[in-house]
Amino acid sequence: MLDERKLKVLYAIIDSYIDSAEPVGSRTISKNFNLGVSSATIRNEMSDLEEQGYLNKPYSSAGRIPSEKAYRLYVDELLKSQATIEKKSKDFDIKNMTSKEGYDIEDFMQNAAKFLSVFTNYTSIVASPKFQDSIIKHIQLIPLEGLGVLIVIVLNNGMVKNPIYKSTKKISSNDLNTISNIISEELKGINLEELFIKLENGYSYKDDKKEPHKYKELIDSIFPIILNSIEDLITIELYFEGLTNIFNFPEYKDIEKAKSLMSFIENKDLILNMLANTSSNEDVNIIIGNENIYSPIKDISIITTNYKTGDKIFGRVGLIGPMRMDYENLINTLKRFSKDINEAMNFLFDE
Amino acid sequence: MLDERKLKVLYAIIDSYIDSAEPVGSRTISKNFNLGVSSATIRNEMSDLEEQGYLNKPYSSAGRIPSEKAYRLYVDELLKSQATIEKKSKDFDIKNMTSKEGYDIEDFMQNAAKFLSVFTNYTSIVASPKFQDSIIKHIQLIPLEGLGVLIVIVLNNGMVKNPIYKSTKKISSNDLNTISNIISEELKGINLEELFIKLENGYSYKDDKKEPHKYKELIDSIFPIILNSIEDLITIELYFEGLTNIFNFPEYKDIEKAKSLMSFIENKDLILNMLANTSSNEDVNIIIGNENIYSPIKDISIITTNYKTGDKIFGRVGLIGPMRMDYENLINTLKRFSKDINEAMNFLFDE
DNA sequence: TGTTAGCAGTCTATCCTTTAGAGTGCTAAC
DNA sequence: GTTAGCACTCTAAAGGATAGACTGCTAACA
Numbered sequence: 001m002l003d004e005r006k007l008k009v010l011y012a013i014i015d016s017y018i019d020s021a022e023p024v025g026s027r028t029i030s031k032n033f034n035l036g037v038s039s040a041t042i043r044n045e046m047s048d049l050e051e052q053g054y055l056n057k058p059y060s061s062a063g064r065i066p067s068e069k070a071y072r073l074y075v076d077e078l079l080k081s082q083a084t085i086e087k088k089s090k091d092f093d094i095k096n097m098t099s100k101e102g103y104d105i106e107d108f109m110q111n112a113a114k115f116l117s118v119f120t121n122y123t124s125i126v127a128s129p130k131f132q133d134s135i136i137k138h139i140q141l142i143p144l145e146g147l148g149v150l151i152v153i154v155l156n157n158g159m160v161k162n163p164i165y166k167s168t169k170k171i172s173s174n175d176l177n178t179i180s181n182i183i184s185e186e187l188k189g190i191n192l193e194e195l196f197i198k199l200e201n202g203y204s205y206k207d208d209k210k211e212p213h214k215y216k217e218l219i220d221s222i223f224p225i226i227l228n229s230i231e232d233l234i235t236i237e238l239y240f241e242g243l244t245n246i247f248n249f250p251e252y253k254d255i256e257k258a259k260s261l262m263s264f265i266e267n268k269d270l271i272l273n274m275l276a277n278t279s280s281n282e283d284v285n286i287i288i289g290n291e292n293i294y295s296p297i298k299d300i301s302i303i304t305t306n307y308k309t310g311d312k313i314f315g316r317v318g319l320i321g322p323m324r325m326d327y328e329n330l331i332n333t334l335k336r337f338s339k340d341i342n343e344a345m346n347f348l349f350d351e
Numbered sequence: 352m353l354d355e356r357k358l359k360v361l362y363a364i365i366d367s368y369i370d371s372a373e374p375v376g377s378r379t380i381s382k383n384f385n386l387g388v389s390s391a392t393i394r395n396e397m398s399d400l401e402e403q404g405y406l407n408k409p410y411s412s413a414g415r416i417p418s419e420k421a422y423r424l425y426v427d428e429l430l431k432s433q434a435t436i437e438k439k440s441k442d443f444d445i446k447n448m449t450s451k452e453g454y455d456i457e458d459f460m461q462n463a464a465k466f467l468s469v470f471t472n473y474t475s476i477v478a479s480p481k482f483q484d485s486i487i488k489h490i491q492l493i494p495l496e497g498l499g500v501l502i503v504i505v506l507n508n509g510m511v512k513n514p515i516y517k518s519t520k521k522i523s524s525n526d527l528n529t530i531s532n533i534i535s536e537e538l539k540g541i542n543l544e545e546l547f548i549k550l551e552n553g554y555s556y557k558d559d560k561k562e563p564h565k566y567k568e569l570i571d572s573i574f575p576i577i578l579n580s581i582e583d584l585i586t587i588e589l590y591f592e593g594l595t596n597i598f599n600f601p602e603y604k605d606i607e608k609a610k611s612l613m614s615f616i617e618n619k620d621l622i623l624n625m626l627a628n629t630s631s632n633e634d635v636n637i638i639i640g641n642e643n644i645y646s647p648i649k650d651i652s653i654i655t656t657n658y659k660t661g662d663k664i665f666g667r668v669g670l671i672g673p674m675r676m677d678y679e680n681l682i683n684t685l686k687r688f689s690k691d692i693n694e695a696m697n698f699l700f701d702e
Numbered sequence: 703t704g705t706t707a708g709c710a711g712t713c714t715a716t717c718c719t720t721t722a723g724a725g726t727g728c729t730a731a732c
Numbered sequence: 733g734t735t736a737g738c739a740c741t742c743t744a745a746a747g748g749a750t751a752g753a754c755t756g757c758t759a760a761c762a
Contacts, residue, residue, distance in 0.1 A: 025754055040706050043755070061712040061754045104513060138493055144509050145488070152503050152511070158495050160503070162455060162511035164699070243594065244617055247610040255606050259598040266595055348515070376725050391735050394726070412725050412741040 002052075002073075008035055009045045010054055014066045014074050018324050021250045023063030068289040068323070071301070075286050075327050105129055105159060108348065109307065110239055112341055113317060117242025120333055122319040123265070125302070127275055128237040129315040131159060132193040139184045139226070141165075141176040149176065151222065153229055155192075157309055161229040165222055179215050183222065192234050199227040236315070238268040251299070251322045264297045265320065274302065275316055284334050289323050299323045303330050305338035309345045317341070353403075353424075359386055360396045361405055365417045365425050369675050372601045374414030419640040419674070422652070426637050426678050456480055456510060459699065460658065461590055463692055464668060468593025471684060473670040474616070476653070478626055479588040480666040482510060483544035490535045490577070492516075492527040500527065502573065504580055506543075508660055512580040516573055530566050534573065543585050550578040587666070589619040602650070602673045615648045616671065625653065626667055635685050640674050650674045654681050656689040660696045668692070 002010065012033040016024040026046055030039040046064055049055045054073070055064040066074075109126045117124040138154040149165040171179075186205065187195060205219040243262065252258040264270060274293050278285055287293065287302045303325065304318030317337075319330055353361065363384040367375040377397055381390040397415055400406045405424070406415040417425070460477045468475040489505040500516040522530075537556065538546060556570040594613065603609040615621060625644050629636055638644065638653045654676065655669030668688075670681055 023754085027754085038706050040708090041704085044705085047756080057755085059713055059754095060756095062714080063754065104515075137495070140491065140493070140503070142489055142491070142503075142505055144505075145507055148509055150505055150509060150511060152491070152493075152513075154493055154495075154501055156496055158499055158501055158515050160501060160511075160513035162503075162513070164455075164509050166699070244610060244613045247606065247613070253606050255598065255604050255609065258606065258609070259595060262595045262598070266593075348517070374725090378725080389735050391727095391737090392733085395734090398727080408726090410742060411727095413743080414725065 002049075002054075005035070005037075006045055006049060008033075009042055010049055010066070010070060011074060013046070013049075013055065013064055014070060017066055018326055021322075021324060023058055023065050025063035028063070066324075068291060071288045071323060071327070072291070075288065075331075078328055078331055079282075079284065079286075105309070105345070106237075108345070109315065109317065110241070112307075112337075113239060113241045116317065116319065116333075116337060117245060120319060120330060121242075121245050121248060122321045122325075122330070123243055123245050124241045124317065124319050125265075125271065125304075126239045126241075127272065127316045128239070129159075129307075129309075130236055131155060131157075131233040132196075133191050134159065134233070135189055135191050136184075136187050136195070139180055139187065141180045141183075141222075143171070143173055143176055151225060151229075153226060155233070159233065161233065163225045163229050165225050167218075171218070175215070179219060179222075182215065183219060183226075186219075187226070192230050196227065196230045196234055199223055199230065236272055238272060240265060246321075249322050249324075251324070261297060261300065264295070264300075270295065271302075271320075275304065283338065284331055285318075286327070286331075301325045301327075303327070303334060305334045307338070307341050307345060353400075353405075356386070356388075357396055357400060359384075360393055361400055361417070361421060362425060364397070364400075364406065364415055365421060368417055369677055372673075372675060374409055374416050376414035379414070417675075419642065422639045422674060422678070423642070426639065426682075429679055429682055430633075430635065430637075456508075456660070456696070457588075459696070460666065460668065461592070463658075463688075464590060464592040467668065467670065467684075467688060468596060471670060471681060472593075472596050472599060473672045473676075473681070474594055474596050475592045475668065475670050476616075476622065476655075477590045477592075478623065478667045479590070480510075480658075480660075481587055482506060482508075482584040483547075484542050485510065485584070486540055486542050487535075487538050487546070490531055490538065492531045492534075492573075494522070494524055494527055502576060502580075504577060506584070510584065512584065514576045514580050516576055518569075522569070526566070530570060530573075533566065534570060534577075537570075538577070543581050547578065547581045547585055550574055550581065587623055589623060591616060597672075600673050600675075602675070612648060612651065615646070615651075621646065622653075622671075626655065634689065635682055636669075637678070637682075652676045652678075654678070654685060656685045658689070658692050658696060 009029065012029050012035070013024045016028060016032070026039040026043040029035070029042050030037070035042065046055060049070075050057065050064065054067055054070040056067050057064055106128055109128070113124040113126040116122075134155040134157055136153060137156045138152075140152040140154075142150040142152060144150055144164070147167045147170060149167055149171065151161075151163050151165055153161040153163070182205070190198070203223065205213070205216050205223075243265070246252050246258060246261060252261060274287055274295060277293050278287055284303065284305050286304075289301065290298055299322060300320060301323045302318055302320045304316045306314050306316055308314035318334065319325075360380065363380045363386070364375045367379060367383065377390040377394040380386070380393050381388070386393065397406060400421075401408065401415065405418055405421040407418050408415055457479055460479070464475040464477040467473075485506040485508055487504060488507045489503075491503040491505070493501040493503060495501055495515070498518045498521060500518055500522065502512075502514050502516055504512040504514070533556070541549070554574065556564070556567050556574070594616070597603050597609060597612060603612060625638060625646060628644055629638055635654065635656050637655075640652065641649055650673055651671060652674045653669055653671045655667045657665050657667055659665035669685065670676075
């Protein structure tokens, strides 16, 4: 589709633009890249590339800016070339940076995101793991000092929730144990998504015996609390680190642009939507500009990778920035990061 | 110190400036506030006020801007007048907005902060509760599917931590129960701060019997994990909500100023320091500008209130913004908020 | 036919100048 | 003690001129 020279010109423009954030002129290319042709020739090529939708001009006598289409071509090329992975990535050690025994997955990932943002100077995002396929392994009620009862909900992957139930009268330790066992038996083994639907539909406890069960009322009033916790667990949360890095990009030196990007980032639903609408099978996934997706903000890209424990529960972690991202570096960094993070998670959280 | 008319002029200027963010001139005051004197008289008063350090001029022919000293006077006056509390505060219902049964304190406070930031259009900050006075009520080891062991650490106030211990060989449920009891007994009743010191100094388990205890090694390897969790619990964390609200203030329309404020806010240690260096006994506490405190940023104020469960564990929640804060409104809002939040917390978390 | 030098034309960003307006401080009168 | 009025100060905004970074085109060249 594009002959080799056109590709070289295009990539040169993209590299320049990623570096400088300024529209790139034909002379810049002929001086800085050794293409063996004059600026006039490059001008002609650029004109063709513009016609084919790979380049844009902010105004008639300005240099060219790569289009979404150009970045897509460029990025796909980068993703294809396996060689990149070893090429540029500096060394880092996720395990040392982030893992202190005793963290839960979310703490761990938040630290990893912090690390990623400091390391790359971009803003990092983490979508919390989705636990909808997990199952409850154990439920334990523990008496607090007053009327409170601590409900410990343990998932098969070690994730835990600890809601508190406020009882109306003191319940004995023994009773709580019995109830723990009953509830555990009732809810064990069902995956959270199904369990959520079940409880949401007002599921209530029915004992075998055809007479009123002495704990039934209590158990039924604990179910909604467990429902809340499950809702938490199957709801994806989004965290950010390094928001101020946004200000490092010249495209956001205009306060209005910075503001709208920040608002966009704070609007977690939109970003979750963008992430959800993208195939997540790849090693590293890149959303460029408004590709396929409605977003109130143009000109941003998101590059993500998956993290998982075992191979079921996973979330996503990545970086957000202007469309003019340093894709080459970030792809390498994220590939490396992805490998390290999954090793660390398997070590820390999987069984 | 200041006669009544001077005070009136000063407050008029402060009110104007809080409202407009523009230097205030004598004519503005004489037109908008019914002081019964001409602008020339006000000019004279303003000149005096400047001499006494209550007002500043950005340049010779501009209007006046209130100084730190002026805000302090104004704010102290507001804090003294009890009447303010009922005057302006709109209605809100923290309990409905934030409490879903099953939240833990930190989730709850994060929601409360979100609410506060949306309600006021300022950026809210929450310092997590300090648990150094809490004691461990119960420790329970729960087996996971593989070699993992979930450690449930329950504090007397219902706060829970759930670190995971990766064991080298499978431990039976019964053994875990025995160990749970031993560890519980060992650590129960000591407040976290002391416990932290104890464990940090390499405390290890010594059984009464003068022979090697069969669980000693295991227990000693679990202590450091508990230590990590305790460290988490006595470390104060800081959260923010509504960062983009910063952009609503005209003083931060300059990108450099916005950037430096954001960096400052992201630098949690500095803010924690500011909060720590302030007496926190008052209902509502206000730090104006650089009062008493080193900070790389001038011209910001922080207004906070305490939250607590029972009367021991507490953290702080508040709002951060330009020195030109809407103190009157915010004081009212925070007083009200403080009342509501503590009621809600007592209901949800205290026993 | 593809490449190149060179030049006219385009558009912006920047710098300088001018101007309007907001505000002070002083003076003289009440 | 208060006030009107005026000269003076300073900024922020608007307008105008200029430099410079490009492109696109044409004509010459290999």
